[in-house]
Amino acid sequence: MKLLKLLNKFFFFSFLSVFFIFNHLNSNEPIDIWDIKNIKKKNAEIKSDTGLIKTDTNSNIGLNDSELIYIEEDKKIKSHEIKLVGLYDPAENDLSLNMWELSDGEKIIKLIEKIQKKKLSDDAKNIYKKVILTNAFPPENNINVNEFINLKIKWLIKNDDLDLIKEFIIKNDHEVFNNELIKYYLDKNLSLGKIENACELFSIIKNISENEYINKYKIYCLIHNDQKEIAQLQYDLLKETNFKDNFFDRKFDFLMGYSSDPEISISDENVLNFHLSYLSVKKFTYETNENTKKIIWQYLSSNNLLIKANDIDLEDREKIKSFEKATHEGNYKETDLLDLYTRFQFNIFQIISVLDAYKLLPNYEARALLYQAFLVSKEPDTQIKLLELLKKEFDDDKLDKAFDKELTRLIQNIDGDKISFENSDFYKLQLSKLGNKKSKIKYNNKILHQSKLINYFSGNTSKEKIEKDLDKMFKKIKKNKKYYFSTKDNILIESLISDGIKVSEKYESMLELNKSNIPTDIEVMINDGEIAMILLRLVEIIGEDNLKDLGTETLYFIVSTLNKLNIDKIRNDIILHVIPVKV
Secondary structure, eight states, X not given: OHHHHHHHHHHHHHHHHHHHHHHHHHHTOOOOTTOHHHHHHHHHHHHHHHOOOOSSTTTTTTOOHHHHHHHHHHHHHHXXXXXXXSSBOGGGGTOOTTTTTTSBHHHHHHHHHHHHTSOOOHHHHHHHHHHXXXXXXXXXXXXOHHHHHHHHHHHHHHHTOHHHHHHHHHHTTTOGGGHHHHHHHHHHHHHTTOHHHHHHHHHHOOOOOXXXXXXXXXXXXXXXXXXXXXXXXXXXXXXXXXXXXXHHHHHHHHHHTOOOSOBOOOOOSSHHHHHHHHHHBXXXXXXXXXXXXHHHHHHHHHTTOSOOGGGXXXXXXXXXXXXXXXXXXXXXXXXXXXXXXXXXXOOHHHHHTHHHHGGGSOHHHHHHHHHHHHHHOOOHHHHHHHHHHHHHHHHHTTOGGGSSHHHHHHHHTSOGGGSOHHHHHHHHHHXXXXXXXXXXXXXXXXXXXXXXXXXXXXXXXXXXXXXXXXXXXXXXXXXXXXXXXXXXXXXXXXXXXXXXXXOOHHHHTTOOOOOOOOOHHHHHHHHHTOXXXXXXXXXXXXXXXXXXXXXXXXXHHHHHHHHHHTOHHHHHHHHHHHSSEEO
């Protein structure tokens, strides 16, 4: 019996040992730390299986490090009601979940307001997009979650990229704050005549909070897709919420075929009402004016409902001004406006003395006279002068986009070799807007930043190889007593060193690095770990300029800042964009 009891104890303890070993192995399985749902699931399993987890700080006994991380993350999410809203995982751009947390909310809002007032270049916009749309915890001070999310939504609307907006709405379908963005997406697509794109959204997203305007859209889309029975059901449900809208009721009855009376009411309160008006009014006509909403102009343009340039009465000053504004907003082609200008009648004396005569006319007539004078002029200097004055007339009335593409086209047709030095600045400025569409890199292995060392930043060269190639370059340069290390050279070398590329001691004396002169406020933020705030400052500094147009010293401190933050992916994009010579 004693032997039997001993054997039983042996097997019992053996079983316990195996159980705990197996349990320990399972507890160390790798888990995606970015997956918040997985974190919660794991914590729930720990609570369920062990019974050890409580809300107090003494609940961590018996748990390994990985489990403690998950528990703390879970507590953080629950206690602060944090919502991760965005498109990009932090790792995509070497960022982090807590990139905003250490910054003051009020300072962030003020800086973003300054940025929003600028017409950002594509380079600045690209960095800003990565910062604002990365999933990250909101700042902990002086801003709440909804205010933080609204910063993202406002930028998406201002940026006006419908594909990006759609992606954002779909990826953040679980949130109720999307109403403003959904409404914008629906309205913009409808105004562009893309009804299918607007209605498709309802078949993709699942969570739409109670919003009358969006629900009216949903009902219309059901009718548009010939799902009238479901539309009727949705309409009945909407009416049960005390919904009252006599205009929509009448349009609904008409579209469903319940009413045979002709509809005559037109509403431009919003683009959905305007669209329903267009569908239901037999002889639809609409008179635009200077106060017509931009989105209504867009709808009219997309549906070919705008008055033609040849039909405009030249005596109707308001109609002409309205036409110019609509062109500026993209609802008419620039060529349509220029065709309108050719209809004005000027005498020969006004054409000959155009530089004085245009000053005596109303602004829109002055533009017409300058354009007609340009058409009859043959001298390149005179042509450039007239185009410069015409451009100024548009700019002064804040109509710059009404004469943008056509200005560039007309400039290209002028013989630049015959333009005097006095008028060359305006000519060169307009040509510079065309940019260099060719992008093939030209290598020169006699100059560091033009050599094939640059390929390292595209991920095509290993560290081992780059160290050997760098050593060979330094060996050549040391023999060349006339070689001067440029700022671009320093940008390249400092970035390589930042990534752990070793420079042989015998060449270190040749280098003069760490002269990037990072602004004091950015240095302070680097020390404080305010990652997102630093990137916003860089966006503000770049502003309306292209990276290529910035001075090399500015580029140097931008890259040095990114090196200190270990944000290599954004840094690499900048280096590859501005450092190589492209032909």
